[in-house]
Amino acid sequence: MKRQFKPEIAVFHCISTFPDGAALPFSEDENFSIKSFKLPCSSMVKDVYLLRAFEAGADAVLVFVCPQGQCRYVEGNIRAGKRVQFVKKLLDEIEIDGRRLALFNIATGDAAAAVEIIQKILPEIVKLGPNPAA
Amino acid sequence: MIVGEQKTIAEIKEIIAPYKKLLILGCGTCVKTCFAGGQDEVATLASALRLALRKEGKELAIEEFTVERQCEDEFIQEAAAHISPNSAVLSLACGAGVQAIARRFGKTPVLPGVNTTFIGVLEKQGLFTEECLGCGDCKLAVFGGICPVTRCSKKLLNGPCGGSQKGKCEVSPDLDCAWQQIIERLKILGQLNNLRVYVPPKNWKTSHAGGPRKLVREDHII
Numbered sequence: 590m591k592r593q594f595k596p597e598i599a600v601f602h603c604i605s606t607f608p609d610g611a612a613l614p615f616s617e618d619e620n621f622s623i624k625s626f627k628l629p630c631s632s633m634v635k636d637v638y639l640l641r642a643f644e645a646g647a648d649a650v651l652v653f654v655c656p657q658g659q660c661r662y663v664e665g666n667i668r669a670g671k672r673v674q675f676v677k678k679l680l681d682e683i684e685i686d687g688r689r690l691a692l693f694n695i696a697t698g699d700a701a702a703a704v705e706i707i708q709k710i711l712p713e714i715v716k717l718g719p720n721p722a723a
Numbered sequence: 724m725i726v727g728e729q730k731t732i733a734e735i736k737e738i739i740a741p742y743k744k745l746l747i748l749g750c751g752t753c754v755k756t757c758f759a760g761g762q763d764e765v766a767t768l769a770s771a772l773r774l775a776l777r778k779e780g781k782e783l784a785i786e787e788f789t790v791e792r793q794c795e796d797e798f799i800q801e802a803a804a805h806i807s808p809n810s811a812v813l814s815l816a817c818g819a820g821v822q823a824i825a826r827r828f829g830k831t832p833v834l835p836g837v838n839t840t841f842i843g844v845l846e847k848q849g850l851f852t853e854e855c856l857g858c859g860d861c862k863l864a865v866f867g868g869i870c871p872v873t874r875c876s877k878k879l880l881n882g883p884c885g886g887s888q889k890g891k892c893e894v895s896p897d898l899d900c901a902w903q904q905i906i907e908r909l910k911i912l913g914q915l916n917n918l919r920v921y922v923p924p925k926n927w928k929t930s931h932a933g934g935p936r937k938l939v940r941e942d943h944i945i
Contacts, residue, residue, distance in 0.1 A: 635763060640770035644777075679767075682732050683775035722778040 596621045596714045598707070599642040602653035603631040603669075605661055606695050607703075621711060631655070632665035632672075639676045639690060646723040649714045652692040653703065659696075666694065685722055688713065724844070725753040725817045726851045727837040729764060732771055735813065738834050739772075742811040743782070747772075747836070748802055748824065749789030750816035757851055759837045760815025762789040768815070768836065784809075793820030799827050806831055859929030859936065865917050867908035872925070874901035880922040 604627055624647075628634055631654035642650045652673055654666035670692055677687030691710065695702050739745055747765045755761025769785045776783050788805040791798045793816035802824070806812055811832040814821040817839040825833040841853035856873045862880070863870055872878050876894035883902035886893035890903045909915050927933065 635767075637763065637766040637770050640767060640774065643774055644770055679732070679771050683771055684778060685774055722774040 593619075594715060594719060595619070596648040596711070596719075597646055598623045598714070599645075599647040599650045600625045600653060601628060601631070601634045601638065601642075601650070602626070602695075603655055603660075603665070604629055605655055605697055606631075606653045607698065607700075621707070621714075623707075630660070630662050630665040631669035632660075632662065634669050634672060636672055636676050636679070639673070640679070643680075643685060643689070643720055643722060646720060647689075648717070648720045648723070649689045649691075649710075651706070651710075652690075653695045653706075654692060656694045656696055683722075685720065686717055689717060689720070724756055724842070725819070725839060726757045726841050726843045726853070727754050727759040727817050727839045728757075729759045729768065729815065729837055730835070732768075732775060735768070735772065735836055736775060739783070739811065739813060742809075742832070744784045744786070744809045744811075746786045746788060746802075746805050746809040746812045748793065748805070748812050748814050748816070749787075750793040750814075750820050751789050751791045754816055754820075754837060755789075756845060758849075765789055765815060793817075794823050796823070796827065799823060803828075857930065858925065858927070859933075860925065862922060865920050865922060866905050867912055867914060867917065869901055869905045869908055871901045871905065874899075874904075878925075880925065882918060 598621055600623060602625060607627070626638075631652060634652055639650050639652075652669055654669045655661070657666065660666040673690060673692040677690050680690060681687040693706050695706075747769050749755070749762050749765035750760050751762065755764075758764060765787045769787050772783070773785060786805060786809060788802055790801050793799060793814060806824075806828050809831070811834060812824060812828070813834050813836045814824050815836045816824070817837065818835065821833055821835045842855040842857055843851045843853045846852045853873055855870060858872050862872075871880060876892050876898060877884055879902065883900065883906075884893070887900035887903055890900055892898035892900050906915070906918070909917055
């Protein structure tokens with residue numbers, strides 16, 4: 590019997606999105622596994638961090654940033670958005686598929702929104718299949 | 724500064740194809756500032772190449788290192804220990820840096836990872852504009868510090884062509900008319916009389932058109 594694909598998802602998030610001490614509202618289950626990386630500001634997410642997550646075997650990488658206009662450092666979330674766009678193009682260029690990387694705005698501590706996002710995009714990640722470079 | 728742009732992954736993959744051990748060598752000066760070849764770009768390119776090649780089932784050992792300047796021997800020697808164990812160097816410096824490394828390490832293939840484009844300035848974060856053609860005979864004193872040789876599409880030396888509209892060049896509406904800028908600047912400086920100075924046609928032998936150039940400073944040669 591064919592083994593079911595269980596995507597590995599890496600989540601980079603701003604410390605303000607899920608403040609210190611607050612865990613991301615996910616637990617391991619049969620559908621996916623998740624690893625989260627907390628950053629002082631989402632703008633700290635360098636291009637290479639996103640790529641190395643794929644090198645480490647992630648099937649998808651998500652970046653959670655503060656809502657527009659609510660970045661503590663004014664434009665950190667905008668910078669993160671620019672970097673994500675750049676890396677998406679790079680992923681397309683190397684045929685890993687830029688759709689494996691996405692950015693979402695989430696209000697501080699909005700765990701329900703994070704869960705909803707994962708549930709919404711999970712079918713697309715499953716459709717994309719395992720990371721071809723893992 | 725010298726402005727450059729990283730080559731596409733497809734082109735880089737093609738030129739590194741014969742090699743099994745590769746050093747990606749960054750340069751921490753001009754190409755770092757224009758996001759083409761500094762330490763961050765070395766790391767990003769290395770990661771992207773590893774992913775691309777792994778996807779194709781190919782093996783390539785990649786080492787990463789960055790020196791302050793690839794165009795100076797003093798800094799180049801720091802790379803020596805990293806170059807010798809590798810079968811090729813992919814330099815993310817400008818063309819001068821690539822050649823300086825190739826000259827210093829004659830037995831190692833040195834490959835360009837960047838297209839060197841122009842001498843320019845950082846106009847604002849992420850925007851670089853060409854400002855100097857390196858013609859070898861600078862007349863900026865007459866032009867209020869704005870170079871028509873570089874910034875006028877027609878390279879006119881004695882006033883505007885008359886084709887600009889609303890301060891934009893008729894060749895490309897994306898370009899500001901250099902002569903409009905020169906006149907406005909001369910007005911501010913109270914030097915409009917400079918427009919009466921006849922600037923003779925350029926003798927391009929001082930530029931690259933006269934062949935590769937060399938600068939000798941005897942006072943610094945021992």
